[in-house]
Amino acid sequence: MEALAVRLSGLDPYVGGAIRVVAFYDTLMRRRVDLPALARASAGLAECVAGIRVHGTGRSIRVSPDGRDAIAPPAPATTTVPIVLDEEEIGTVWLERGGAVNQLDDVLLDRLALAAAAAVERYGPARTTMADPALVELAIGADTDEAARARALRLLGFAADVPVRVVAVRSRVPLDRIGGLVCPARPVKAAPLADVGVILATTVDAARFPADVRAGIGAADSPDRSWREARTALRFTTPREPVVRHADLGALALLAEVPQEASRDNADVAGIARVAGSPEDLETLDTYCATGSLRRAADLLHLHHSSVARRVEQIGRTLDIDLTDPTGLTRARLALTAWRLLTD
Structure with a gap:
């Protein structure tokens, strides 16, 4: 390949340079380099900032010709090429040359895009939690x-x-x-x-x-x-x-799955809405429904057992439900849950 490139470069310098670029990226792909390594190699070859962005990560890799992360604000991309995998655009590669475009930039970016697609397919996106x-x-x-x-x-x-x-x-x-x-x-x-x-x-x-x-x-x-x-x-x-x-x-x-209008029209749910006007009563009902025990509810609310019993009795009258009866307690639990779904 190198001998062919030398012969062709004597006839057409562009063809020789293009073949060298192709061979350069073929070598990188054989070595199974990752995206940061691809960006570093490309920046050194192009002698300008090279960038890679994969949509799945939302993160851009920008590298200066010296191989370090580019810290200067991004310059307008001189040339941009999409990264395509399975006929879907998954990202972008670009050069920030800031001057006249090199005649080999298109070849370089085409090969960089192919190498980047292969790296994504091999390694997946970067190990970052946030995604596009x-x-x-x-x-x-x-x-x-x-x-x-x-x-x-x-x-x-x-x-x-x-x-x-x-x-x-x-x-x-x-x-x-x-x-x-x-x-x-x-x-x-x-x-x-x-x-x-x-x-x-x-x-x-x-x-x-x-x-x-x-x-x-x-x-x-x-x-x-x-x-x-x-x-x-x-x-x-x-x-x-x-x-x-x-x-x-x-x-x-x-x-x-219950329609909201059906829930609002239900007498038990409407009763919970009335109880909710008092945050203290709502907390008491919620705690009692969660525990099913006056004594356990009193412990959690840091109140005397008799105080909780009086509150529960009063709330039961408001709901027109006997909260000491298992069926009544089940109705209150379901109504409380349905009311919360309405207020979500």
Whole structure:
């Protein structure tokens, strides 16, 4: 190849240079270098800043000709080429030459894009928790075809044969921190979608969620179904139970399917709305429903047993339900849950 390049360069310097560029990247691909190494090699070859961005990570790699990370503000890209894998654009490569374009820049970037696609397919995206929201939405979307979903999951770093669990989160805690805590072994990816945070992980340790985090956990099934389950489970979270697995809801999950108008028109739910006008009464009812015991509720509320008994009796009259009867207690629990779903 080198001998051929020398002969051709005597006839056409551009052809000789192009062959050397192709051989340069063929060598890098045979050595199975990763994205940072590709960027460093390309910056040295081009003698200007070279950049690589993979949509699945949302992170850009910019390297100066000296092999160090480029710290200067990005200059306008002189030349840009998409990274394509399985006929889908998954990222971009570019050069920041800042002057006249070199005639070999197009060849260099074409080969860099091919090498970058091979590196992503081999190694997956960088080990970062935050991901491109558009790619996450594609992975969990109900209308996504299975081929596109599989590509999105692969670009996010998930193997095709590993089930992915989806978590819906509401919290002021950064999503990358939450993801790292609940799935420290990785892979785990997170992104904000509208007012809900989304975490995709192979395993989720529900006990490791930080305080003040509300989270609904879907089953490790297809990502779109897991996402629907996670959003439903999130609606059932409370200050007392901030993390809910959809699998643990059982028949309670059916309450999320009840039309809101039907819930509002229900006498028991309307009664809970009246009780909610008093935060003290609502807390008492919630604690009593959770424990099913006046004495246990009194312990949790730090009140005397007789005080809680009087409150429960008064709340029962407001609801027109005998809260000391098992059936009445079940009605109150269901009505309280249905009312919370209305106020979610």
